Amino acid sequence: MQSKYSKLAKGMIGAAIGTALFGGAAQAKDVTIALEGGYAPWNMTLPGGKLGGFEPELAANLCARAQLKCNLVAQDWDGMIPGLQAGKFDVLMDAISITPEREKIIAFSKPYASTPATFAVTDTKILPKAGPTAAALKLDTDAKSNAPAVQALRTALKGKTIGIQSGTVYTRFINENFKDVASIRVYKTSPERDLDLSNGRIDASFDDVTYYAANADKKEAVPTVAAGPKIGGPIWGPGEGLAFRKQDADLKAKFDAAITAAIADGTVKKLSEKWFKTDVTP
Incomplete structure (x- = not known):
């Protein structure tokens, strides 16, 4: 997937993604994740404005594992990195390929998918x-x-x-x-x-x-x-990953651990076969 850059976010999808599944009384942190909402089947805007597809479903799983309260935001592709750097959101998830050029300005999680x-x-x-x-x-x-x-x-x-x-x-x-x-x-x-x-x-x-x-x-x-x-x-590059501000190392570590677990238990395989009809597990 496939880098994308600053316009106002089209709309916030207030999808507070479950935290009770993993962690009981642990306090959840609010995290805003930006997706394009127009790159089906990775992510898409459904009737009524809700975001659906492979990445929103995977995001729900990862946020629950990491005990994070996540809100999904629809954002134009070309405004994503400036918006991340300006603090409009905390994470980018839009089939973004991990490349050396991008790693100079943003940090990436371990890959959650790898596709030709x-x-x-x-x-x-x-x-x-x-x-x-x-x-x-x-x-x-x-x-x-x-x-x-x-x-x-x-x-x-x-x-x-x-x-x-x-x-x-x-x-x-x-x-x-x-x-x-x-x-x-x-x-x-x-x-x-x-x-x-x-x-x-x-x-x-x-x-x-x-x-x-x-x-x-x-x-x-x-x-x-x-x-x-x-x-x-x-x-x-190595595949598609979540993108973060370089200073947010703790947040990146939480998502890295969640991705590792989602790959290990077959969640990534299951979701990729559902949405892509093929296994994109890296």
Whole structure:
């Protein structure tokens, strides 16, 4: 997932997430967690304004384990890190990939998910539909060393228009590897990009495989399909994690312990299979 940055939060979802399950009389601390509320199935805004999806359900579990009283806030992707640093919220949870660049300004929990990415098209003559058992293309962090592996994709997408959401680790990958052979169109949100793909205004999009898997049954005038190889490896970092201000080491430690427990007892596996139809346990 997939970094995102300051506008006012769209709305506070006063979801005080249970603390009585773990800790009896222990005093809970109020913690505000920001999610985009528009990156299904990681997180989404349900009718009535409540947040749902993989991350809100996992957040409820983690907060209960850590004896924290958590409120979920919907916040635009591009306002998240400034909002965190300004004290508008305490934690970011929005499929944020852990990268060295981001670790310079914010702290991350241990990863709670790890997922590859892929392209999507409406015309499989551009890129063939990916087979379910096809091996993932493992890429390193260095663009030059990855060049031979992505050459076939560069050839297939030469002269095409690729849509990508702004401010993500995928944006950099697409720019570094395809900007000289294809047109790159940047979108504020993934749904806006998807609409242009379905309507033929772009030729391909690039995003997390879980995002496409969750939207595979979505009714569209022109259906889109995941295509080309799944791309994973060190290029995306160790996975997706919660983000904190660097000074909040105690809060990070509580969530690290909760994530460790949720992975160990199969909670992450259960929730990822529910929402993604695949296990994204790191």
